Amino acid sequence: MQATSHAFKENAHRALRDPDLQAALAKMRHGSVVRRASAILRLPEFEALRDQGRAIKDHVLANLDFYLTCFEERVTTAGGFVHWAADAEAARTIVLDICRKAGARTVTKGKSMIGEEIAINEHLALHGITPVETDLGEYIIQLRNEPPSHLIAPAIHLTKEQIATSFRTAHQDLDPARPLGDPAALLAEARGQLRERFLAADVGITGANFLIAETGSTVIVTNEGNGDLTQTLPRVHVVLASLEKVVPTLEDASTILRLLARSATGQEFSVYTTFSTGPRRKGDLDGPDEFHVVLLDNGRSRMLGTEFQDMLRCIRCGACLNHCPIYQAVGGHAYGWVYTGPMGAVLTPAIIGIEEAGHLPNASTFCGRCESVCPMRIPLPKMMRHWREREFERHLQPARMRLALKAWAFLARRPGLYRLAAWMGATLLGRAGRGSGAFGSLPLAAGWTATRDMPAPEGKTFHALWRARSP
Amino acid sequence: MGEKVGLFVTCLVDFFRPSVGFAAVKLLEAGGCTVEVPPAQTCCGQPAYNSGDRRDAQALARQTIDAFESYPHIVVPSGSCAGMISRHYPDLLKDDAVYAPRAAALAARTYELVAFLTHVLKLDRLPVPARYRARITYHDSCSALRELGIEAEPRRYLANVDGVELTELPDRQSCCGFGGTFCVKYPEISTRMVEAKTAAIAASGADTVCSADLGCLLNIAGRLRREGRRIKARHIAEVLTGASDAPAIGEARD
Numbered sequence: 001m002q003a004t005s006h007a008f009k010e011n012a013h014r015a016l017r018d019p020d021l022q023a024a025l026a027k028m029r030h031g032s033v034v035r036r037a038s039a040i041l042r043l044p045e046f047e048a049l050r051d052q053g054r055a056i057k058d059h060v061l062a063n064l065d066f067y068l069t070c071f072e073e074r075v076t077t078a079g080g081f082v083h084w085a086a087d088a089e090a091a092r093t094i095v096l097d098i099c100r101k102a103g104a105r106t107v108t109k110g111k112s113m114i115g116e117e118i119a120i121n122e123h124l125a126l127h128g129i130t131p132v133e134t135d136l137g138e139y140i141i142q143l144r145n146e147p148p149s150h151l152i153a154p155a156i157h158l159t160k161e162q163i164a165t166s167f168r169t170a171h172q173d174l175d176p177a178r179p180l181g182d183p184a185a186l187l188a189e190a191r192g193q194l195r196e197r198f199l200a201a202d203v204g205i206t207g208a209n210f211l212i213a214e215t216g217s218t219v220i221v222t223n224e225g226n227g228d229l230t231q232t233l234p235r236v237h238v239v240l241a242s243l244e245k246v247v248p249t250l251e252d253a254s255t256i257l258r259l260l261a262r263s264a265t266g267q268e269f270s271v272y273t274t275f276s277t278g279p280r281r282k283g284d285l286d287g288p289d290e291f292h293v294v295l296l297d298n299g300r301s302r303m304l305g306t307e308f309q310d311m312l313r314c315i316r317c318g319a320c321l322n323h324c325p326i327y328q329a330v331g332g333h334a335y336g337w338v339y340t341g342p343m344g345a346v347l348t349p350a351i352i353g354i355e356e357a358g359h360l361p362n363a364s365t366f367c368g369r370c371e372s373v374c375p376m377r378i379p380l381p382k383m384m385r386h387w388r389e390r391e392f393e394r395h396l397q398p399a400r401m402r403l404a405l406k407a408w409a410f411l412a413r414r415p416g417l418y419r420l421a422a423w424m425g426a427t428l429l430g431r432a433g434r435g436s437g438a439f440g441s442l443p444l445a446a447g448w449t450a451t452r453d454m455p456a457p458e459g460k461t462f463h464a465l466w467r468a469r470s471p
Numbered sequence: 472m473g474e475k476v477g478l479f480v481t482c483l484v485d486f487f488r489p490s491v492g493f494a495a496v497k498l499l500e501a502g503g504c505t506v507e508v509p510p511a512q513t514c515c516g517q518p519a520y521n522s523g524d525r526r527d528a529q530a531l532a533r534q535t536i537d538a539f540e541s542y543p544h545i546v547v548p549s550g551s552c553a554g555m556i557s558r559h560y561p562d563l564l565k566d567d568a569v570y571a572p573r574a575a576a577l578a579a580r581t582y583e584l585v586a587f588l589t590h591v592l593k594l595d596r597l598p599v600p601a602r603y604r605a606r607i608t609y610h611d612s613c614s615a616l617r618e619l620g621i622e623a624e625p626r627r628y629l630a631n632v633d634g635v636e637l638t639e640l641p642d643r644q645s646c647c648g649f650g651g652t653f654c655v656k657y658p659e660i661s662t663r664m665v666e667a668k669t670a671a672i673a674a675s676g677a678d679t680v681c682s683a684d685l686g687c688l689l690n691i692a693g694r695l696r697r698e699g700r701r702i703k704a705r706h707i708a709e710v711l712t713g714a715s716d717a718p719a720i721g722e723a724r725d
Binding site for chain 1: 480482484485486487488489490492493508510511512513514516518519520521522523524525527530531534562613614617618642644645646648649650651652653654655656657658659660661662663664665689690692693694696697718720721722723724725
């Protein structure tokens with residue numbers, strides 16, 4: 001997708017004024033926080049599990065080449081193929097090639113953020129292959145030609161009324177008078193539409209929550225069962241996964257699975273957790289004839305060994321989005337690319353560049369709630385700060401801000417001069433604001449005073465008063 | 472004589488509300504401390520640190536360390552600045568062979584005011600009886616709550632003030648939208664966040680909101696005033712010293 005992260009401010013401006021979006025966000029805001037909290041209350045060892053999960057991922061990242069090679073060997077032994085893709089372009093080419101060799105006309109898709117990252121749908125469609133999203137949320141946004149706005153709830157930005165309208169537009173063959181007010185009716189209609197597509201598909205593409213090095217298995221977790229139909233019914237199964245999804249053992253995957261659903265939706269476990277190992281074997285009742293795994297790098301190996309390495313522990317649960325006050329206010333689309341919220345604020349600049357995505361790590365109060373709920377204990381605010389440091393080093397921030405900061409730092413590094421300046425400022429503003437106690441507008445502080453008053457200083461600085469008090 | 476304390480006033484208290492600094496001194500002295508205010512202090516360096524200007528942040532960290540390292544305890548009437556010194560200085564100066572150990576040593580001795588009263592002076596009750604008649608809600612600043620883990624301490628002392636009735640905010644863990652330079656860099660989003668906070672404060676039925684951080688309070692008080700709500704905003708040190716006569720934050724002084 002064409003990134004609009006550079007226009008974050010404008011995107012946010014629109015989002016804050018979009019009544020449908022605000023209604024949808026208000027609905028998710030509270031529920032997701034409460035659901036996670038109550039799931040964790042029921043699991044006393046949750047904090048210990050977080051430590052274990054972090055340790056597993058740290059170990060993998062320190063030995064990534066080893067585990068990926070193991071994984072490749074096991075996949076090959078099981079009769080599958082592993083394709084290494086350095087970037088999105090390479091991954092698209094590989095997937096299209098597989099689809100062409102399979103003579104594919106329809107491709108079903110399970111939910112995959114890597115699919116979004118490499119924009120596989122557009123690429124397939126451009127080459128005459130019809131991609132069909134089978135996850136309900138993804139199906140809805142595909143109809144609307146929109147990117148997902150949330151890692152695990154891609155259509156969370158929509159109200160059910162908007163979805164009903166989209167269904168009426170898309171499903172013209174159905175009775176126009178049918179009732180669609182109930183979410184269950186929407187679900188049933190989508191299911192009806194998708195059933196024949198599942199059967200018609202030549203290739204099924206899914207993502208992967210884990211790649212297991214010791215067995216060569218890929219794992220998906222879903223709640224709708226669409227992933228299973230996507231990967232079992234067609235002749236060819238393609239798994240899209242990024243490098244850091246690999247874990248050493250089945251045991252490791254199950255440790256992290258205990259964290260994943262609780263952090264994401266407050267479920268103890270997702271409804272379906274599906275392990276795939278290679279193509280259908282002799283005697284298997286079902287499964288694909290071909291099994292491909294496309295391993296995408298796309299900037300991730302460049303993060304290894306840098307201050308951004310910890311980001312590669314991310315398991316895409318979405319807890320940081322759900323708890324982020326910025327995300328809660330503006331939703332996912334404002335972020336302007338595939339990944340949103342705090343995890344997107346760190347990952348997006350690593351993939352599409354800080355020049356495009358500079359706003360994302362800046363649009364944070366560092367309130368720290370993301371880090372406090374991250375099952376992998378990723379220090380998200382700290383890494384956003386590292387992006388700001390990279391920007392500062394490269395002079396990417398607005399010149400006015402840089403100048404103001406430098407002037408302030410010049411003073412702050414000279415205590416005598418600073419005290420004099422503070423005394424003058426406090427005296428001046430203290431006098432001016434004495435009568436009303438606050439300012440309705442202040443030059444150079446319009447960003448503040450447009451929507452809130454600026455309380456006036458008391459009029460004398462602490463240091464001046466303290467000196468007067470001391471003998 | 473009791474504990475010797477170096478007070479890090481913070482630039483916001485120094486500039487906007489020196490009475491908070493004096494309230495802190497009053498609490499510390501009543502708790503048996505000798506309070507000194509090293510004159511070589513300015514700002515902890517957070518604006519530079521959070522803007523990516525690591526060099527200036529490091530210079531300010533060194534300056535603060537120089538000014539305070541002779542004190543056995545450093546007390547700060549702000550969760551945010553206390554967090555900067557105690558949680559971020561060691562990381563900020565980790566590659567500085569001279570200052571890294573000094574930063575770590577200072578970090579270990581630096582406390583937010585209320586945490587100091589609780590954990591170092593071990594005061595179960597306020598050192599001086601205070602009276603403040605109000606229905607109060609306490610706003611947890613993000614840094615005090617999540618960086619320093621301060622949650623029960625301020626509430627315990629507030630409950631100890633004669634005349635205070637405590638009420639809790641809905642969704643009390645959420646940020647008020649101040650965020651240092653964030654509030655002027657992204658004013659629309661910041662406004663949305665502070666609106667949610669002032670609505671929560673109003674819903675709590677409180678007539679006074681207090682907090683450990685003046686940054687949050689300036690933001691909240693400024694928004695409350697703009698909305699025409701008659702809810703007072705005060706630093707917790709003011710409430711704990713019963714300073715009910717002085718104008719609240721953003722109130723007229725005539």
